[in-house]
Every structure is written in C-alpha cells, then in structure tokens.
Amino acid sequence: MKIVDLRSDTVTHPTPAMREAMYRAEVGDDVFGEDPTVNRLERMAAERLGKEAALFVVSGTMGNLVALLTHCGRGDEVILGDRSHTLLFEQGGMAALGGITPYPLPNQPDGTLRLDDIAGAIRGDNVHWPRSRLVCLESTHNVCNGTPLTAEYTAQAARLAHAHGLQVHLDGARIFNAAAALAVDVPDLVRDVDSVMFCLSKALCAPVGSLVCGSAEFIARARRARKVVGGGMRQAGILAAAGIVALEQMADRMVEDHARAQRLGQGLAEVPGVEVAPVMSNMVYFGLTEEAEKTPAEVLDGLASLGVRVLPRAGGRFRAVTHYWIGDGDIERTVEAFRQVVGVAG
Numbered sequence: 001m002k003i004v005d006l007r008s009d010t011v012t013h014p015t016p017a018m019r020e021a022m023y024r025a026e027v028g029d030d031v032f033g034e035d036p037t038v039n040r041l042e043r044m045a046a047e048r049l050g051k052e053a054a055l056f057v058v059s060g061t062m063g064n065l066v067a068l069l070t071h072c073g074r075g076d077e078v079i080l081g082d083r084s085h086t087l088l089f090e091q092g093g094m095a096a097l098g099g100i101t102p103y104p105l106p107n108q109p110d111g112t113l114r115l116d117d118i119a120g121a122i123r124g125d126n127v128h129w130p131r132s133r134l135v136c137l138e139s140t141h142n143v144c145n146g147t148p149l150t151a152e153y154t155a156q157a158a159r160l161a162h163a164h165g166l167q168v169h170l171d172g173a174r175i176f177n178a179a180a181a182l183a184v185d186v187p188d189l190v191r192d193v194d195s196v197m198f199c200l201s202k203a204l205c206a207p208v209g210s211l212v213c214g215s216a217e218f219i220a221r222a223r224r225a226r227k228v229v230g231g232g233m234r235q236a237g238i239l240a241a242a243g244i245v246a247l248e249q250m251a252d253r254m255v256e257d258h259a260r261a262q263r264l265g266q267g268l269a270e271v272p273g274v275e276v277a278p279v280m281s282n283m284v285y286f287g288l289t290e291e292a293e294k295t296p297a298e299v300l301d302g303l304a305s306l307g308v309r310v311l312p313r314a315g316g317r318f319r320a321v322t323h324y325w326i327g328d329g330d331i332e333r334t335v336e337a338f339r340q341v342v343g344v345a346g
C-alpha cells in the first residue's frame, strides 16, 4: 500500500533526475570556493531571486541563523512574529548562539506584523535598551495557514524598518509557493528585503539545502558566519547538483500543488465533523468539530491504518501539505480515509 504522506513537503524524496545529477556532479572543495557545482547553484539562486549573491547552507534553520548572525551582533534585538518559525521552531538559536534577543510581535492571521506594532517596537537610543537591528518576516507563513506576504506589504514593512536604520530578513523557506499563490515573480516579493533564505528541500524536492541571498557584501560576511556554525562543506556539489535540478524543474510547478491543496481543503470541508481553514498555498490546516466522534489521536491512528499521514498540530488540529509526490488519486484517498475514520453520518 502506498503511504500518502502529507505531514510536510520536507518528506519529498529526490527525483530520478536529481539522483542522476548528484551522481554526475563535478565537485571541489567548497570552503576554498572551488566547487563548480555549488558556485553554479549560488549564481543561479541569486539570479532567480534578483539578488547579487547567494550562499548554500545545510538547512533553513542554518540559513536563518547565519543571516541573523550576519545582520546582528551580541545585544542586538530582532523584531519578529510570535508565530514565526524562527521564534518557535529554531531552538532560540539567535539567543543561544548569537546573544541576539527576540522582540516578538503578534502575527496577524495573514502572517503579517502590524506596521504600527513594528514602529512601536523600534527602540530609541537609551542606555537601558538593546539596539533594534532587524525585522524578520516569513512568507509563506507556515503556522498562519501557509499565507504569502504580498510585495506591497513587504515593501511597506521594509520602508518602515529602513527609515529607522533597521535591516529586513525574510524567511522565504517557501518563497516559490508565495510567488505562485500571488501569481507574481519571486524577485518582486524579495526586492525590498536585505536578505532572504529559501529552501530547496521542501516543495522543491531536493534532499538537502537552502540558500541565503543578499548583496555581495552581505553574502561575503554570511560566509564567515556559516563557517563558525560548522556549515562549511567540502565536496558539497553532490548536494548542490540536486538543488540545480530543483531550481530548473521544480520551482515553476507550485501551482499544481496549490490546486491539489484546494481540492483537499474542499473535500475535507465536505466531511461531516471536519472544519477547514482557508487554503492559501500548499498547506491545509483543519480540525474536528464537536460532532466528531473521535479524538485527534484516534483519527491519526485510524488514518495510519489506511496508509494516510497528516501532522498533528497544537489544539487538536491537523496539517496536510501537498507536494510533488502527491497526485490527484492521493487527494481522493485522503478525503475518503477521513470520511471513514471520523465516522460522522452525513
């Protein structure tokens, strides 16, 4: 039985084309700057995002950390969302490893931070206060239903930050999903930010890797930060080769995943006992209503026995994420599995 694994788009295995490219990759020592495949991936990524330069890192977590360590020094403060991945799911790396303090602001349901809140959080010059250095945004916003930030919002937030001498970093782990959801080009979404991280290993299907993009000067400094967190890799072209295929073959197909996510959301909404949040990209967040006769744990067990996996979330909710290895038949199977397991008569 095929397992329909909707827990995350990180469960994606590399495609045959990626495995072939990895096998054939030309490599060198990337810490010496001599891996031609890494160098090519970094040039391609910078070009795709409309930035001067890019840096290949192991993961999204490392990419965000490296960006924050590059923007900020010890005692500096970062303004970010209280539901952001960087605050919730990256072990407080900025504080633990960089001496950087987070200043969390309420994420609105669409993943934004209110501009008034940002303005109110920027510190003046006072010996008692940390220095406000950076605003971090996230798009698509994972916990906020996978909602993309519009180019207009990002430009406004960046204008505000820059007017006060702060920089802006975008956690764009799924920036290609954001571009597809808004039907705009990626460079339009990241033009106003000083740095952006995006992941190859999520919806783009590569086995490993993320890129931090920014000015050439910023990336030169980020290269030092990557080295100090142990992220200097050697013959990393083996991994970068899959990333090149990801950019060439995967980046422009997100609309297919989004269409399936819409169908999944619609299908689940028709299952008695299930209520579904608005579907904004490739993520479907949903929960059980009072009429459901099962606990979330029982639902997960029942689904597992039918070969369907979704991710349990806080408050008894669930998340399902569509990706390259999920086809139309898998969506139908998932809806049917829920109908059977939740067990409320229609």
Ligand SMILES: Cc1ncc(COP(=O)(O)O)c(C=O)c1O
Pocket (backbone or CB within 6 Å): 010, 058, 059, 060, 061, 062, 085, 086, 138, 140, 141, 142, 171, 173, 174, 199, 201, 210
């Ligand atoms: C929005 C966001 N940022 C960063 C990350 C971290 O990426 P990684 O798991 O590669 O460290 C994730 C992972 O799911 C994410 O969803």
